[in-house]
Amino acid sequence: MSEDDALPEDVEAVRSALVEWYEADHREFPWRRTTDPYEILVSEVMSQQTQLDRVVDAWAAFLDRWPTVEALAAADRSDVVGFWSDQRLGYNNRARYLHEAAGQVVDDFGGEWPETPAALQDLMGVGPYTANAVASFAFDNGDAVVDTNVKRVLYRAFGIPDDDAAFERAAGELMPDGESRVWNNAIMELGGVACRQRPRCDEEGCPWRRWCHAYETGDFTAPDVPTQPEFEGSRRQFRGRVVRVLGEHGALPLDELGPRIRVDYAPEGEYGREWLRGLLADLADDGLVEIEDGDDGAVARLGE
Known part of the structure; x- marks a missing residue:
């Protein structure tokens, strides 16, 4: 797969998601004003x-x-x-x-x-x-910036190969024409606060989670992160996601909760209902969630 093939088909949606995320909330530095x-x-x-x-x-x-x-x-x-x-x-x-x-x-x-x-x-x-x-x-007259943070983002999100020319091409393809000021600020912010060496995908509301290869697979290695961070892809990480999702959405059936905590959730698959029930059972033992079995299936909610 080439780096061009690796980018999502709907590039405009990718662009809009990042810019909206940045403009809604970002670190304040005086030189940005x-x-x-x-x-x-x-x-x-x-x-x-x-x-x-x-x-x-x-x-x-x-x-x-x-x-x-x-x-x-x-x-x-x-x-x-x-x-x-x-x-x-x-x-x-x-x-x-x-x-x-x-x-x-x-x-x-x-x-x-x-x-x-x-x-x-x-x-x-x-x-x-x-x-x-x-x-x-x-x-507002620059090219797409490619620094260490941007390389990490592109490598993880879209599987861009670890090659400077490939990163340059992908970054240039993603940046909207004539919008280098907001775009370069936004993608560097993404790498600086959400897609760090130890990523904070859910905590920072990463706008690219729906497209991100690393988020889907749980593999967050990158050119400057040669080994998988211990926390990423761990049960502890998914426990945290369950608590956050239930806090945001309230009670959810298992098959609605599952896709919200990992994109490869499949009810009958390796990471399906059985896997999710085990995760919820651990949380229930800790008093963090409650599970109710009904005629229409199990429902999870935060513990009282």
Whole structure:
């Protein structure tokens, strides 16, 4: 199967599900509320190999001291490097490159920012990934982003082979034309909060569960997750799903509960009524659920 064949037929439904999920609720970072290319470039350079929560305060302090690209270009480079070191942002060369890039924008481009990924790479220290991020988030003019999180998502969800060219093609096919800002934010958010190395599919309401190969099979290995996380596919995971589903829907017959906790549920199959009854029996022993047998079959509900 090629990576194109691996993508769902209804690509538009996949796109809409992800964007709606992102727009309904996502982590708030201040650089997501701006389209200023200078502010976005600062956030991208700071975020390289630094946890985002730590970047928030450093980013605000940096912009308070050098609020515009002109201010940074006019600054003493030693002051910029000193700030970088004091904030423990690592690799002081990044501070030097950022200062040099500001000078290029002011001196070489007359204060007008390049707006395409290719043109942005003319700036000192700006590689393909950072250039694409600035083009996407500042100008809505980028390509589909492909970072470690995105590769993990594509590998798990659609079985895209572990090959950079394959990931690039699949990511480009999925991204709606002219919507790189919201799309790249959304798919990176999916990889950052739901499809993490230890995934939180149900907890974060992953919008791609209905299409996801990993969710269907319980195999959550990925290029950066070479061995199956112990929790994934375990009875403990499915016990948690039962409790969440019953909490959301109330009492459910077994054949309505089963498909909601695993997509390969089949009443007479390996993962069918017998398997589900065993799972419910464990939960009933713990006082978490109740099972009632009636003329129309068994019904499960949360314990009182």
